[in-house]
Amino acid sequence: MAAQDGGAKMAAWARGVRGLLLDISGVLYDSGGGGGGAPIAGSAEAVRKIKASGLKLRFCTNETQATREKFVKKLQGLGFDISVAEVTAPAPAACRLLKERGLRPHLLVHDDLVPEFAEIDKTNPNCVVVGDAAENFSYANVNEAFRVLIGLEKPVLISLGRGRYYKETDGLKLDVGAYMKALEYACDVEAEVVGKPAKAFFESALAEMGVPPQQAIMIGDDIVNDVGGAQQCGMRAVQVRTGKYRYLTRELRETLVVAGMAERRQLGGFPGFPVSVFLLHGAWFAAGPPWCPGELPVPRDLQGPAAPLGGRPTSTSC
């Protein structure tokens, strides 16, 4: 297949789409640094274009280093057209869950996130909530959360996401998932994840947007939490090449090689999103730099001829 007909292919792939879910960190901006982060070139313009196109848009983030108010204010300062009401984030979802189940959390979170839990009773904790605490993940703090958890008759661990790491302006950083795993292992419990890739979290974002999963596309930089989570929910998904994206992660490369599903096509043409697509687990997903021009090199083992996958249901079409 020649690259030049990619536009038509991508248009077909995106047919029937009425809404977009946009990840923020690694897609719109890289967090960290003195100014709190740097916008990714072209991303503010892309948000404006999406809004002008008539597509519904919702920001779907696992950000837990600040309240939504503070986070949105920072993004506005970086030039983004975004409001608090447009953001789906884990902390409010966790608060709903805590209230429904009468849970009183011990918080292992970033200082700036604590105000999100202002209305939650935190006396005599009967669960632990872990978020991306960053520097607050000191040994003393992690150990304190561990002691609370292992002291409970029925340990309940709620994790605001399960991300492995993310990219800041000064490099990769361990995310909440690593510390969730540490506590899971130490206490022999399984965390309940609030945030991506939890199905309930995507469903909540879709409901707030008023669009069914079949008519929505998730755009993110995390193959597991953005792309995988959205696909599990019946959505199509685009993986961007910014943020933590590394051309082929070891995980993805192995999956493709093991499954013998190494197909790659240059498509481009999705409004403002020149992308490549991979066939993975019977479903198409796309990887591309939505607002970064130019192509990254294609690994040799993905340069072979197209080998369509048959016989398995796909959640998307190409």
Next chain:
Amino acid sequence: MAAQDGGAKMAAWARGVRGLLLDISGVLYDSGGGGGGAPIAGSAEAVRKIKASGLKLRFCTNETQATREKFVKKLQGLGFDISVAEVTAPAPAACRLLKERGLRPHLLVHDDLVPEFAEIDKTNPNCVVVGDAAENFSYANVNEAFRVLIGLEKPVLISLGRGRYYKETDGLKLDVGAYMKALEYACDVEAEVVGKPAKAFFESALAEMGVPPQQAIMIGDDIVNDVGGAQQCGMRAVQVRTGKYRYLTRELRETLVVAGMAERRQLGGFPGFPVSVFLLHGAWFAAGPPWCPGELPVPRDLQGPAAPLGGRPTSTSC
């Protein structure tokens, strides 16, 4: 079965034993506190009795907060008859492995353990070694180890044990295993464990003592790393009721209940070791307070009649 014939039973169980492996932390002493720890009542006397009995003895520890020299000096100060030559510990085992494979480690360990790696080339690291770093498990340090690991083409993570937690005088503390899991998850790798419960580690201790596994008993407070590891190696094992021991861990209780193997007998009578035994995974193991008089309450679900397990090979007999 009446409790009074337990002595004879236990004597039969221990028949043919020529050597003992003794865990240290939680068995001989509880670590932590201003003085570096507190001996467990009767333990120094028990070590003397074992040595006087003619049994061979080796100390088999996952301690990685200090060099063996420093650790042994502290134990001598607490009244124990122990020398460096009698101790099997993970750091020297790791150094042998690093040399054999030409690995240059980035160390995420306690400051006091660093001298054990004095002769190891640490420039331009091509692996990460994680030990019980305690306060050194800051977010910055754990993140630095993560960056080294994920930056390697073939990430190699070596962990000095896989313990979940241990008990210090001021309470439970997260052990190396929790941070090993965090790094494993973040980098999608599996750690190579040096120390208990690795078979090679027990075999090394047995070789140094000159006793085959069938003639040795491991005594420790950790059901997985001491008891389980030793049983995997063909040894019998005693779980003491000191240290991190909690009457029935949730893990053990669930295993017993699931397997329908809830049998408990009061035995007592092993020289200085009044113990109870459980039938677990087709093998006997014993739980008892070797030097703590008195009995802990027996959970109701373990008070039923004996129900011997048949049909599966046992690594020990009773």
